[in-house]
Amino acid sequence: MNTRLAPYLRVILPLILQVVFFQYVSVGGGWWYLGFHLLGILLLPLQRSGLSILLFSAVFGAAIDFTCHGGGLFMSSAVLMGLFIPIVNRLLAPREGYEVSDQPTISLMGSRWFLVRTFLLLFIHNTWMFSIEAGRWDLLLLAWGKATASTLLTTVIFALTLLLTQRKTRSR
Template structure:
């Protein structure tokens, strides 16, 4: 039972951290914008149905929009990411497939798999989010630049979070 609720607890913690901490950590005039709530979304079970994934992503984004005055931008981007997760999972599927309720963690799948998946999903999310936010063609190229740098910044945070959770498990 604990195993089955762990991903949802992770999502809750990641969402809370984004609302209460990471949303204030915007640096470089918006070139480094963390979206840490996505850490909870990419750690949802790999075998979760695509419809459930989509709805959870949409709900997470909508709650974030409501609390941070995002005005729908996080909902829209999280929905797009939710639609991309099954496709990315299929592309990166290991030879032996995924186990039921398995999480796509750094520890279970390794650095290369985790990083490729996280970066692909972060890029999809950020490119859509920054394009929407730019709102006009003149600002689009700068927006894509920000999407790229912010994706790498958030990926760095994901790696840090993964290593911290790994070291805690080892201590136990």
């Protein structure tokens, strides 16, 4: 694959897959929401500014809202996750900081870094999304249960996807 195009494809492809296929996936009676477009946001380069991550997240979320009739729900959740991406990146930064060539993938940053980062960010996204979607206080506990289950399963799926699709390179 052309190395210049790869970073863009890595971000856009999950969004296309979500719109075309994964929006129809309904597993476990709503207990597992697979937001595959979120993988695209999570794979935005580490050097991206907080502002551009926010804007990317908003566009991705709005695209899903537009195609899945979410009415702003996915945009709101993606924007919240986008706000936390630089914060979580700073929290998990190696002692010597990130290198210019670092990318947020398992092959470059290691599986532990990827799993913790993905879990934290997806948890923020899913908790917000399921809570708003619940619409009633008495459904909040159920919503948080769904958010936790979805986060765990989606983190595993994202890790497997990267393990299966990315070349093995050095791990930090």
